[in-house]
Amino acid sequence: MPDHQDHALAALMAAKPLYLKSSSLSEQIYQLLRELILERKIPGDSEMSESRLADELQVSRTPMREALVRLAGEGLLVRRGARSYAVRAVDTKEYFDSMALRELLECEAISKAVERIDQAALETLASELDALSKGEHDESSHWHFDDRLHNFIAEASGNRVLVKMLVQLRANARLFRLHSPLHRQKENHEEHLDVIDALRRRDAQAGTAAMRQHLHNLRNEVLKALSGG
Structure with missing residues (x-):
């Protein structure tokens, strides 16, 4: 070793x-x-x-x-x-395949979670996001928040199989980006806030749109990096 x-x-x-x-x-x-x-x-x-x-x-x-x-x-x-x-190494095709499936499952999770979401827990996450966006934090703090928010939504869906599948798909995406120079903390915070605001309003349509846009932006950033942009 x-x-x-x-x-x-x-x-x-x-x-x-x-x-x-x-x-x-x-x-x-x-x-x-x-x-x-x-x-x-x-x-x-x-x-x-x-x-x-x-x-x-x-x-x-x-x-x-x-x-x-x-x-x-x-x-x-x-x-x-x-x-x-x-x-394990995750290649480009597996990354994009995983992201496509994540879009389907995370949007489904949002639609199921809207009426079941714990508003107090959601406000705690919103406060954490605000603190992250204003202060100096290491990369692991941002990753842990990202993990908590996405897992929180998946668990609120009430579908345990969906939760397990999303944990695996998110791990695939993380493995692909382990050696990536991509950093989009500010953009992530803004997109996460859009998702949280939709959940506060219990607006399933806005929530799924915000989640879909977030995942599209992640994919597009990778495409841009791979094309040398």
Whole structure:
């Protein structure tokens, strides 16, 4: 395992230590590694050895193996050997296919969530968005908010299968953009606010239009970057 991965693991462990509870240790490792992957702290060419990771985190191999198998099952990792993995690469076609399906499912989620949305929770998200748009925050803060908002809407739809599918599709999009120089925080904030405002009014039509435009803009930015624009 390359040294840069060791540094990333050490830094995150210092900030977020594992609390060794046997019943949830595998879950803690899974969440830790998932965050490292989606926050670009484990490069795609890094080998993730089960034994080396277990040693780094000072845990037994069984919960480490369970966490790695789970991440592979969700499409975040691919096997490189009997006991090693790497971050999965998502190509351009898979990205655009995922985004097309996201549009269908996220618009469906909005239409179902409008009448079920928790208004107090929505206002909390609106306040967080306002704080993000005004202050200086690292990239992970913006990504975590993006994740919370989209998951909040999906969960409010009441369709658990839809929630699981969107988690996977959003992970695909995130993996595609891991090495991308694209940054559109200001635009994301404005588009997210349009979605939140529609949900405040319980306006399903405006909400689906705002979500569709948001996803179109994300795709168009990638198309522009790929064309050299």
